[in-house]
Amino acid sequence: MASLQALTALGARGPAVVEIGPLRITERADLALASVAARRGRFTDLAAAAQSAGVPLPEAAGYQAGAPYSAFWTAPDMWFVEAPFASHELIAGLLKAALGDAASVTEQTDAWVAFDLAAADLTPLLERLCNVDFRSVPKGYATRTVMEHLGVYLVKLDQGAVRLYGPRSSAQSLLHALEVAAASVW
Amino acid sequence: MIIHHPILGPRDAQEFVYLGDASLIDRPDGMTAGIEAFHDYLYQRSNPAGEHRELWYHEQGDRSWLVVTRNTVTHEITKVELARDVARAKGRSK
């Protein structure tokens, strides 16, 4: 698009991949993200528009995967919608066009750093980091929680697969916390 | 403490920010009420030893403001509502 070269949240040209014992942390710079909030009294309109545009609007605390759009619930009448960055860098504009005036849409891509965590079972790691009862919550559970003083969104894709969205400016602190906890557990 | 969020279920109170008495919802209309009414609204508190309706904000969560009914002596929580619903029930709108 433009001549400007992007930096990842960790300040590199490309995304980081870190392995500690059985854990693999993959920075996801390839996700576009936007918030979608229903305008007051317009949820029905929004739901209809979203359905025809293929934008899932999951229930509270839920994540719903799709292509190109996946989404997780963040607040009453509000979702974060994600899509591949390569095709959907202009995700806010695309969603606005699709959802019309039934929703308020705001680009969120670069407000966050995304890390995918992978291990056979992430419970031992996550119980050192946050108060989510990871073993009990179902796949597709999405919640905001706190890790090492940082507010993050946690999406449980599977017992061994989690996507974290943390504040972009603290990407280094968050990654460091993950690494240290992993070294402590494994 | 654990607050049973009406939408999200039990959540650690650490995720919330406390404001105070839920009577802060009852803000007078600035175009009709005067200093005395605002003074009573903003400064005077019942501060009961016992059941207390109070405002908590789910800052590290879904950003809902909640009205929590909690006993200030035992800390037992008996009711949790969305503040928005409480405000509407009190006739607040725009």
Place this chain on the structure above:
Amino acid sequence: MTQSHRIAGGQIDRTKTLRFTFDGVRYQGHPGDTLASALLANGVRLMGRSFKYHRPRGPISAGSEEPNALVELRTGGRQEPNTRATVTELYDGLEANSQNRWPSLRFDAMGINDKLSTFFAAGFYYKTFMWPKSFWEKLYEPIIRRAAGLGSVTREEDPDAYDKGFLHCDLLVIGAGPTGLMAALTAGRAGKRVILADEDFRLGGRLNAETFSVGQTSGADWAAATVAELATLPNVRLMTRTTVIGAFDHGIYGAVERVSDHLAVPAQGKPRQVLWRIYAGKAILAAGATERPVAFENNDRPGILLAGALRAYANRWGAKAGERLAVFTNNDDGIRTALDLQAKGVDVVAVIDSREGGDLIPGVRHLRGAEVIDSSGKLGLKSITVRQANGRSETIAVDALGVSGGWNPNVNIHSHHRSRPIYDPAIAAFVPGQDGPPGLLVAGAAAGAFSTHAALRTGRDAAIAALELIGAAPDLPETEDAPTRVTPLWHVAHGKGRAWIDQQNDVTVKDVKLAHQENFTSVEHLKRYTTLGMATDQGKTGNVIGLAVMAELTGRSIPETGTTIYRPPYTPVALGTLAGRSRGKKFKPFRLTPSHHWAKEHGAIFVEVGNWLRTQWVPKAGETEWRQSVDREVLATRKSVGICDVTTLGKIDIQGTDAGAFLDRVYANTFSSLAVGKCRYGLMLREDGMVFDDGTTARMGTNEYVMTTTTANAVTVFRHLEFCRQCLWPDMDVQLISTTEAWAQFSVAGPNARKLLEKVVDQDISDAAFPYMGAGNVTVCGGLRARLFRISFSGELAYEIAVPTRYGDALLREMLAKGAEFDPIVYGTEALGVMRIEKGHVAGGELNGQSTALNMGLGKMVSKKKDAIGMVLSQREGMTAETGYRLVGVKPVDPQAKLTAGSHFLEKGAAPVAANDGGWLTSKVYSPHLGCDIALGYLKAGDKKIGQRMRIVNLLAGLDTEVEIISPHMFDPEGERLRG
């Protein structure tokens, strides 16, 4: 040295030998030993000194209730004061030293206190040391302070790491003795999520210290088998070395797992300890009971132990505390000690039973109705004096005495919500009271059910009751079910010597008597006046005795006398554990700006602004003083163009059909009338009428605004807006989302700002196309989406330009490169501050939460034509007085003179006293443009003093400077430059 006092049996691994030192002397022990058991096995009884009288002391217990055997464990940064030898797991190479003694443990000069003890009665210090007045701080207190304290703390950083974590379960079982094991087994077999936590490194509790059987095996073997079964259940988590420290609200328990304390140093990357927050649906307190002694004269000598502890050392650790043993008891359990030790081949010379009817042991001399009235032995017990039932005294040579005054249920955690334990005369002890922590049941000895059978039964029943289990429950194995037979004996009335109640703090029966005599008779007064129960053991062995003695003195019953309650933590917790990883640089996470990497490359100096690291200035080669850099940055910006990263300012997207109306309510001034494509300075008040925050807010579309907040208030403003939206005006169509981190935002300021931006912005941004206070979406560098605002904090022609954060670094580099012909510089927060103060813009020092719009000279911004937060209360008389503070500019009359922020205003000739205080300087900088220090300040009626001369004084530095009061708009007051 050989293990002279090691006897057969026990749960120690004799195939391995561990070496350790105590006070530099080398000893050997075995895996499974504690430091105390190993020292006892080596014939060492003297392990510490008491707090006040420096009395020689050995262990009295074999557990965490230990008041005496406290040592400094490890060395260097790992030196750990006040560590209980009785729960310190032995490891190879362990180093321990005694504490609170000089020059040595055997000869302690402060032992003189013991000789002078009559002068050191309870509370003596409240009655003296008052004359002459200055001597308290100069003489007496320094002596007392030097003598005080137990162990010493290192000055080195603790090298070990600590972790924290969260666990969830249906049932938390606290304590893994017979009660806890049975409760866990019951719940575990039923498929419930169970956590079983025990402070010991071997699960089984008292079963490991006893000889009776459970089912077909020994108690210890039954425990091991049960643990083995529990370990196979995936729904059960066994946590050894884990102390539950407190019951907090709504079923949250704190627990400390000692992951590495049994090792010389933690393994690489592993923590020393972990603080767990356990979220438990239900919990069972199965913490057992603690034996208490009987107070008699000189009952504190090394070699005098609790009877159950003597038994534990023999049965579990194969260690004996002496060669010739006596037992002094008022209950059946004490007899067990004599039995067990006799079976171990120890010479049991006498059982002194204060009761008339205690059981007899064949081959052992029994003295019924007798009491121990004194003991001898300077550094360890040599003999006891017994008063027999017939009144005759007899001295018996023994080197170990087991004392049992009965057992106290460990109710501690049950009273963490301030539930008061209640006295049960049947067992002569306090049991859990009413209104304990909701969801917490108590079972076994902690509930006063002392037999092993009762433990197993109540443990099982508690699990069933807690979880409302139906169906088969585990069978109860056959085991002892002896009744609790105890006849209360709290202290032995005899003679004038001292009989210890609180051994560590040296509180004796005499002290309780003195407290009574002086009318400190309430339990709380007793505790505070004598320091009873305030030592590191929190009175686990002594409190009840002190209470009973007071009851005796007042003639009240024990229930009438009352009891104190217990507070967390159950046992003391290392501060490192409570802090976890949050220390050093990791105390709080860092927030880095989009230009951080560029700035670091260029040697920038950073400053902490909340959790943000911002560029403070960027020194160039040859600049040695910070002022050189800052002055250059200011002058270069005012001369040509400078760029500053302002990403840290809060940004909030506000959308919805009511967005404008909403802003009118939350800002003191009006926003609904703002044209699309324009921005406006907004002033936000708190409801009390004080200024809350400020910033520019732009209208990006009919129903879409972008609000800017200060860096400091980004979070609180957002919270406040949500409050307004949800609680005050719930039907407004407004949606909010923070975008602070989504956009990298740069201020581009200076006469050449537009020319520079024209090199990167794709659209026409001429003054006509993009006038002052314009705002809009643009693209940069060939199509990248961006936002442009023509706003100025510096007084220069200035813009703020924002691109998605990932492109921020590149945009900065592109602007510097493309605009090279204008010699652009990057400036930091210092230059930003200089320029804003030159312009009289308020910021941190002025936005102090104590100031009104009127104080800031912005009173006219508060619209009375609409209802907005803070509008009404801003009109209170005390906030609108003409004599109130007003923002002014200040410069020294002598341009060379220095100003200091925080200095106060005085009229010329006025004395520096509060009555003459005119206000203070809020912010000060050196203005390279004006060539002198300049400042902003709040001055009483300052708006009427412009042009006057006053003084500012800084009494802390002895400065007194004549200044001129000027308009706060010190640079380009007409604003010609920013409209250029």
Place this chain on the structure above:
Amino acid sequence: MRYSGFRVIAEALTGHNGWKPVWRDPTPQADYDYIIIGGGGHGLATAYYLAKEFGQARIAVLEKGYLGGGNVGRNTTIIRSNYLLDGNEPFYEFSLKLWEGLEQDFNYNAMVSQRGIINLIHTDAQRDAFTRRGNGMIMHGADARLLSRDEVRAMYPWLNFDNARFPIKGALMQPRGGTVRHDAVAWGYARGADMRGVDLIQNCEVTGMRIENGRIRGVETTRGFIGAKKVGVAVAGSSSKVMAHAGMRLPMESHVLQAFVSEGLKPVIEGVMTFGAGHFYVSQSDKGGLVFGGDIDGYNSYAQRGNLPVIEDVAEGGMALMPAIGRVRLLRTWGGIMDMSMDGSPIIDKTGIEGLYFNGGWCYGGFKATPASGWAFAHLLAKDEPHKTATAYRFDRFLKGLMIDEKGQGAQPNLH
């Protein structure tokens, strides 16, 4: 009975048989000229000064539990007068001056120990604010010094200077600040009041107020009705509950503040230290325990106990400042109830009911105020006009917009 070094020695040599009760346990009389509700530090000090300085008699102190069992018995024992605002500083400086002569005044060693207090500075803005504060203190007759980083380092070389998230850049010091043995303050005032004929009545809870025609007539208690011409209320932690008996709502909320003490240690911290960036403050008692604390738990509570998050926060602050204390153990926590006022400053004022006076809203600053609070309240009770150092502590300051908001947090009690 007068205490002296001679007396201590004489008693020691004769078996301590001569010590007399430090106070009587009188039966309440039918009526008094003055009833002080609350036998904590402020109530006892009020009674003491009413009798001693204002020549009043027929005084009773009613205490629902035991004397000194309120916040005077559960605080972190710090005294200081390092306040920012004109409404506060003269009062707290008056208090500090009273502390300096207190022990000789009431013949009881409360171990007033002026080992100095330092407030650490971490930012330039903080230095500016402390400079403003220190100048104000001096202008009010108090003492203050601004310390450089090196000066702080010379005092406490083992603080975290080299690896700190928020580096220490200096400190504001008040050398006259320090600590006092808190229980002894209550006992000393109680003993002094008792010696002057004040009836100290324990286990006597006020259950109602008899108010006729806008005038107080006395109080209903668990030990019956007791008449009074004037009633002064000094019941920190129960202010709203007690004043509700008079039908009043107050500008305050009650919150729990936890405090902490470590196991006893050989001396390591000489004075008092506050670490604002970490919400932590600490001193070391004469017995050797580190006494420390931080923020209030933050929610309304009368439970006298707190929760784990604040314990962790405080420990984090401690470890950030003092990385050597990792293996020092927390021995005990406790919770006190703070009546947090709407601007963080107290009230010592008449009420709308004649003869009923109120003293409260001390937030967590009440201990250091004890002498001046007692004196000023006694002044108000005896003379019906405020003491000159307490003129700003009025109920109507909120109506008039004359808040005394040291922290600039506005009408939110848990932020003060």
